[in-house]
Amino acid sequence: MVADGPPLEPPAKRARTEDPSALRVPPERTAEIRRLLSLPPPADSRVLSWNIDGLDEEGGPKGLMLRTLAVALEVARQRPIAVMLQEAVPPALELLTAKQVLGETYEALVPEDPPMPYYVAILVDRRRAKQLGPPQTLGFPGTRMGRQLLAVALSL
Template identity: 35%
Template sequence: MSSLGLCKMASSQTGMASENLNIFRLMSWNIDGLDERNIEERTMAACDTIMKLAPDVVFLQEVVPSTNIILKARLSSKYSIYEGNQVSYFTCTLVKKSTECRITKSLVQPFVNSQMGRNLLMVNACYKNIYISLLNTHLESTAPAQAERLAQFQQALGEMQIKDPDRAVIFGGDTNLRDKEIASMGGVPKGIIDLWEACGADPKTKFTWDTTTNDNLDWESGRYKPKIRFDRLYLRPAAGHCTNLSISSFTLIGNDRLPGCRRFPSDHYGIVCDFDILPGEM
């Protein structure tokens, strides 16, 4: 079965955590700590979703010191938390604590020309018999920063390509990328899979930042309300003889209003991907 195999589903909701040891689940979500309104309720809701869905790995962006305290209080008993920074706003990668998990390396690689303190948070692990590299990021924001954003994207893609071929590599987060920007560089390199596209490019799960359906952001720039696929995930499969990952579902989360504030957990919808674990050669 190929890593490009068709997904089993690509809906706007996902079910409870799977107990199947042959499934690997990854979540990515910009939880918008920069918006101080209802921040505790929204962050607690994000934690509730993580606890309910029990992903093996979580990529978070726009964590701030106050929300990091909540994350640690709610999740550190079940997850090891790796931080891209500890000031301003930053990324965090959560890896489920398990006897099946061994972290071999974690490091932060700066984007040296970033004007926004952005970086690439990298964690190497052996998890569920998969040798895996996890690359979490928040690329440069805003349309005028296109050149720097593309340079950061290409740096991350380069890191994916140079990883040991016996490792599966997952890269993503809030990339702030526009489709036309990726087209301008000729698409992603051969051997790297865009997971939304691999799941059939369902329009219902395309736009993770959608001001037509999510009103957390007070959009006041005229009648036009943008919707963009800012949040993206990419896979570079391991070499064919190794334990590998094959994408099986791509879903969006965080698209229900909270009962208290009547807002969404974030102005971004999160992504949850399930992968089948393909055993390697004995």
């Protein structure tokens, strides 16, 4: 019977070790992005279009992370009302929309069912633009590369 034996001790906790393959987002980069986003937006209305090159495998996942953070930094500097992105991939969009990056200021709109692992997306400033309806996705007939047009009506 357990009550008669020595008291049971919980198993020893294993020391935490960082996964060497895990990516660490540099906190100084996100701090600069948050600082810029805390400044008043420009008086003029700006729209930015950018092929963020999500398909580029140069530098592996770390290279994609650093390129995506560079995009976020420029968006924070320019403070456009909308950003039209091409070649967005899930890891890049996940990083862009993280709270500590652009997620508190920008909402990401994406196609309903992208036919490829990359797609177009629109980042919309949550405070300066209001959606007048859901985004619409239009496919280009005959495309072999999954080209689509993503459109949304906004009120500024």
